[in-house]
Amino acid sequence: MDPSGAQTVISHAHVVTMDAADREWADATVVLRDNRIVAVGDAREVDTAAWPDAVHVDGRGCVLTPGLVNTHHHLYQWITRGLAADHTLFEWLTTLYPVWAGIDAAGVNAAARGALGVLATSGCTTSTDHHYVFPVGAGDLLAAEIEAAAAVGLRFHPTRGSMDLGRSDGGLPPDAVVESIDDILTASADAVSRWHDPSPDAMLRIGLAPCSPFSVTSDLLVASAALARDLGVRLHTHLAETEDETAFCAERFGCTPLQYMERLDWLGDDVWFAHGVHFTDDAIADLARTGTAIAHCPTSNARLGAGVARTRDLVAAGVPVGLGVDGAASNESCRMLEEAHMAVMMARAVGGPTALTTRQSLRLSTMGGARVLGRDAELGSIEVGKLADLVLWDLTTLAHSGIDDPVAALVLGAQPPIRRSWVDGRVVVADGHCTTVDAETVARDVAVAHRHLLAKADR
Numbered sequence: 297m298d299p300s301g302a303q304t305v306i307s308h309a310h311v312v313t314m315d316a317a318d319r320e321w322a323d324a325t326v327v328l329r330d331n332r333i334v335a336v337g338d339a340r341e342v343d344t345a346a347w348p349d350a351v352h353v354d355g356r357g358c359v360l361t362p363g364l365v366n367t368h369h370h371l372y373q374w375i376t377r378g379l380a381a382d383h384t385l386f387e388w389l390t391t392l393y394p395v396w397a398g399i400d401a402a403g404v405n406a407a408a409r410g411a412l413g414v415l416a417t418s419g420c421t422t423s424t425d426h427h428y429v430f431p432v433g434a435g436d437l438l439a440a441e442i443e444a445a446a447a448v449g450l451r452f453h454p455t456r457g458s459m460d461l462g463r464s465d466g467g468l469p470p471d472a473v474v475e476s477i478d479d480i481l482t483a484s485a486d487a488v489s490r491w492h493d494p495s496p497d498a499m500l501r502i503g504l505a506p507c508s509p510f511s512v513t514s515d516l517l518v519a520s521a522a523l524a525r526d527l528g529v530r531l532h533t534h535l536a537e538t539e540d541e542t543a544f545c546a547e548r549f550g551c552t553p554l555q556y557m558e559r560l561d562w563l564g565d566d567v568w569f570a571h572g573v574h575f576t577d578d579a580i581a582d583l584a585r586t587g588t589a590i591a592h593c594p595t596s597n598a599r600l601g602a603g604v605a606r607t608r609d610l611v612a613a614g615v616p617v618g619l620g621v622d623g624a625a626s627n628e629s630c631r632m633l634e635e636a637h638m639a640v641m642m643a644r645a646v647g648g649p650t651a652l653t654t655r656q657s658l659r660l661s662t663m664g665g666a667r668v669l670g671r672d673a674e675l676g677s678i679e680v681g682k683l684a685d686l687v688l689w690d691l692t693t694l695a696h697s698g699i700d701d702p703v704a705a706l707v708l709g710a711q712p713p714i715r716r717s718w719v720d721g722r723v724v725v726a727d728g729h730c731t732t733v734d735a736e737t738v739a740r741d742v743a744v745a746h747r748h749l750l751a752k753a754d755r
Contacts, residue, residue, distance in 0.1 A: 302721065303347050304328040308339055309355025309688060310702045314362050314662045314677040318655070326360060328684040331497060331721035336678055357692035358715055359702040361658065362677050363421025363685035364632040365665025368532075368570040368591035368620025371425045371441055372399055374407035375746040377628045385538045385600045389468055392625060393429075397473050398752035401435030406745040408444035409738045411624055413730045416448055418631035418711065421685040421719045422665070422675060423450050424591075424620070426532060426570070428457025428507040429473055430483070438487055442500065449724045449732045451498075451685065453669055455505035455532050456487040460516045466548070468510045477516050480506075481523055488527045496674050497683065499720060505532040509553055510544050517560045530566050530670060533557075536579070537571035538602045554579040563588045568668045570620060571596075572610070573603040580606065580613050589616035589668040592660065594638035595629070596622030607643045608651045611660075618665030636661045636707050654707040684721040687714055 304327070311324035313336065325342035327335035327350070335342050344352070373396075380391040408425070415423055425441060438454060445452035458480040461467030467474070475483075484504050492502040504524040506512040517533075524531045536542065536553045545553045554575065557563060565587030572590040575583070583590065592605050610617050619635040621627050636657045643652035666676030674683050689712040691697070691705050696712055699705035706712065713728040723731055 301330040303350035304353060304718070304721070305344050305347050305350040306353045306355050306360060306686075306688060306716075307344060309358045309360040311336065311360045311678060312658065312703060313679065314659055315679050324360075326678060326686070328686075328718065328721050331684050333678060333680055333682050333684055336680055353688065353716055355688055355715075358688045358690050359706060360678065360686060360688050361419075361706070362662040362675070363687055363717065363719065364419040364636075364661045365618060365669065365676065366415060366420050366423040366620055366632050367568065367618035367665045367668045368593055368622055369411070369423055369425050369630070370427065370623030370625070371408040371411045371444075372396070372404045372427060372429065372437075373623035373625035374411040374630070375403055375742060375749055376625045379625060384540070385602060386468065386540050388600060388626065393469050393473060395749060395753040396429045397431050397470065398749050399429060399431060399434055399437070401437055401440040403745040403749055404437045405440040405444050406738070406741040407624075408441040409447060409733060410742040411630055412445055412448040412450055413733055413735060413738055414630055415621070415632055416450060416717065416724050416730050417714060417728065418633050419687045419689070419714060419717065420632040421451060421687065421717060421724070422669070422671075423452060424503075424532070424669065425452070425454040426457050426505050427454060428459055428505065428511075430458075430475060431473060438491075442491060445500075447733055448730065449719050449722060451675075451719055453501050453503060455503040456484045457505040457507055458484070458516065458520070459507045459511040461511050461513050467512075474511075477513070477519060480516060481519055484520065484523060485527065488529055492527070492529060494528065497720070501529070503530040503532050508534040508541070509556060510541060514560060517557070517562060521561050525566070530568070531562065532568055532570070533562075534571060535569035536574045537597075538600075539574060542574050552576070552579065554582060558582065565589075566670070568616070568618075570622070571602065571605065573597055573605045575606060575610075577609075580609055580615060583610070583615045584613040587616065589618065591618055591620040591668060592639060593620045593622040593627070593635070594642045595635060596626040598638070598642065599626050604642050604646050607639060608647050611652075611656065616664065616667045617660055618668035619661045631711065632661065633706070633711050640707060654701070654703050657707055658703060684718050687717040689713075690715045
């Protein structure tokens, strides 16, 4: 093999590959060249001398995992955390919609930098975003968050969200924050044309994401699905999050949320739903049959009292399942590794001690998330030929020293500091700190944007 190009050798780490064979090495070496993994194996078998110009990273005392994949977020909410903290979902939404109506491009950029920076320091290397609030005159909000993701250095899958069912027509959002179907479809097509990169190395891909059954019309859902498939991009929305939503669909459509989406051609291996808390056995079978995926958001579900998703049943049925932090206004920490921890705890709380193992939860946050986004051939495991999105977790701390199983230490213990993380072969976190943006500056910008947005809402 020609060892040309930028090279990194990570040696003597405990490597959890998350490959199909679930291989792990207690003392392994991984070699990166440019943005790809080019060697993985036992430290005694990988010849590091073949890479004389490499940057060498000592992995002793660390566990190396694939980068974590966040499959559901609302980045703009980073500047509205801590509001309506004790509300139900519908109460929370009706309280916050008037606040969100004041967002603008500068605020969204600050929020996205803050949220993505924290995600990076929690082990996330790929994140989605579901942005569905587009007030008139707010500026180019998708461009604002795309610029933020590029600055932080994460692989990014934002979706052009939408709402067209305002309160006057029986929906939940105020009329001031909904758009016409024509405007939504035009903006959606433009977003794909401007930014979507279908290449295997893509750092940026776009999806289409009408918000939810109670904030969009059937016509918009049908038209968005047709447009997405014509353009070759993925589809996303919220579904089956709360009992209120189930009651809304029963009253308005005479069916369950999943039955409603199936009527509108919204099941398939190009679709993923956020939450999926309230699914019947038949619904889970339909998801598995069609390859429709779920973004499981255990912390947000608990924060809003939405319920506990049937994660074990979904996984057992073969439904693609990933993890998501959800919007920062319903999960103030938004730490990706915390979702792996919470997924285990919530599953076991209702299903017993064997409902979800630590390695299954880590798989949901890596290969599971990659599969949800249609990128499991490129991301989600440590294998030769895959993209160099990796996290080296330091388990030498007081909080982790003496925990026998490194995966248990990672998923069940306190969050370890990150010694290094790489996205597309580039270092994004070193010694627990994001290397790409200045945390103090971002924190100040977030505080200013927060105060500015709340001041607008009080006028």
